[in-house]
Each structure stands twice: as C-alpha cells, then as structure tokens.
Amino acid sequence: MRRALLLISVCIGLQVMAAAEEDFRPLVVGDPTPPIEEVTWVRGEEIETWNPGHVYVVDFWATWCPPCIKGLNRLQTLHLRFAPERVHFVAVAIWPTPGSKPPEDVLARFPELSYSLA
16 A cells, blocks of 8 residues: 555656646556656765665655645655665645745754655
8 A cells, every 4th residue: 555655756857857848748547657857866865766676665755835845854864764675755836936045954953864866
C-alpha cells in the first residue's frame, strides 16, 4: 500500500513537471519516464537518471510557503526510513516570487537534510 502511494505521488509530480512544457501530454502507465534536465542540485544525491526498480517521491515546495518548509524535516524522516528500500526523496523548490529567499538561504536552517534537494 505504501509503495503504491509513493508511486502515485511520483507520477503526479512528474505530470506537473511535464505540464510546464509546450508539448504537454499527460503520462500514462507504461510511458517512459521523462529525462531529468536543467536541474540545479543544492544538496544530497544528484539524480541524473531514474533507476528501474527504484521509487522516487518528488515534493514541490516554495521558499515563501511555511507549510512547505515545515515538510522538509518530515521528508528527512521518511528518507532515513525508506532509503534502504530504494525509495528516493527529491524536494524541488519552485515558484519564486519577487523578494522571496533563494532555496539555499532557507536550507541553511536545516543542515540535517540529506536527501536530494533541487
């Protein structure tokens, strides 16, 4: 059940990423995973390809969003618990607004975060 929920989360995250492209076509089960391109990694493992047999949970957060920032520690707990099972957590900072802090400034408050942050 947990793996199914993780897989669903990844699929939703990938569809959101794909929606930003002009040639948007929703992903369906069986489609190849979109490539990882134009990502600036700020901490943790730099993911260059999606490995078969691994689960990727992609969390989109914003530096101006207090609930998003609070969730970063929760992802660390999950990362430590599920890493041995080939589950990867990726937090991607999105939606910068005028005057918002850069992700690196926010992440400086959380030195314990060791999962992939972009």
